[in-house]
Amino acid sequence: MREFTDLSALALNTATLGHNLEGQGAGWPPERVIDACAERGFGGIVFWRREVGNRAAELGERVRAAGMTVAGLCRTPYLTGRDSEGWSDGARASVDMAAALGAEVLTIVTGGTQPGTKGLADTQKVLAGRVADLAVHAAEAGVKLALEPLNPMFGGNRTCIFTVAEALEICDLVGAPNVGVAVDVYHVWWDSALTRSLERARGRILGFHLCDWLEDTRDMLLDRGMMGDGVADLRAIRAAVEGAGYRGPCEVEVFSARDWWLRPPDEALDAAADRFRRVC
Ligand code: ZN
Secondary structure, X not given: OOOOOXXXXXXXXXXXXXXXXXXXXOOOOHHHHHHHHHHHOOOEEEEEHHHHOOOHHHHHHHHHHOOOEEEEEEOOOOOEOOOOOOHHXXXXXXXXXXXXXXXXXXXXXXXXXXXXXXXXXXXXXXXXXXXHXXXXXXXXXXXXXXXXXXXXXXXXXXXXXXXXXXXXXXXXXXXXXXXXXXXXXXXXXXXXOHHHHHHHOOOOEEEEEXXXXXXXXXXXXXEOEOOOOOOOOHHHHHHHHHHOOOOOOEEEOOOEOOOHHHOOHHHHHHHHHHHHHHHO
């Protein structure tokens, strides 16, 4: 497992400051986020599309000028489920935005069960076809696609893949070299087969997301814990992720409408840096 002597492996997902949702967080402009991360020695930033708008190239340059990388972009619109109508144009536009930012990885949260179907099998087939289609455009743009499995409680309206093993099955069906998985501790910490699945993911892990699972979670979407405040075995998961060859950024991603988003952003950034050093 890597030993970190500085924060160059740490990336901020701006959702940690509430910037993934309108009206949440302190509403810092991207430039202020970039400066605050650079001052602390973070290695990268992951933006959400709503912050980037038509300024992708400009913001990417700004991040690199500050000595960091754009570690990724969140995320495609849903590819399946009731909200996936017109998915192709939106997904291609998000690939183009990632390319303009200079972001190596675009995250895919799949979307839920297809209208008119039940369960997951039919939807997963649709998903594989759509990811294969998008992967061609992404390859032309030099962008990798990271399928992020979500905790099963997000089944129905947000995802049709619940585990790293299921994400790898989609990768196998797609068979494209620029498609892999994102491992988010919030979504996978409970999975007793995780270590075995990660062994199979060698060479296909494109992202590693950090937060914690609070013992008494109050909101399944927006009550993530800061690393160390919950019950996920963060070091064991990182050991397994790195045992599978992952050497990329560790991305702190704390959706926390009731706690961290109410605090000054500097406090959240300092806590992320401190916890990364001590408990991850
Ligand atoms: Zn994530």
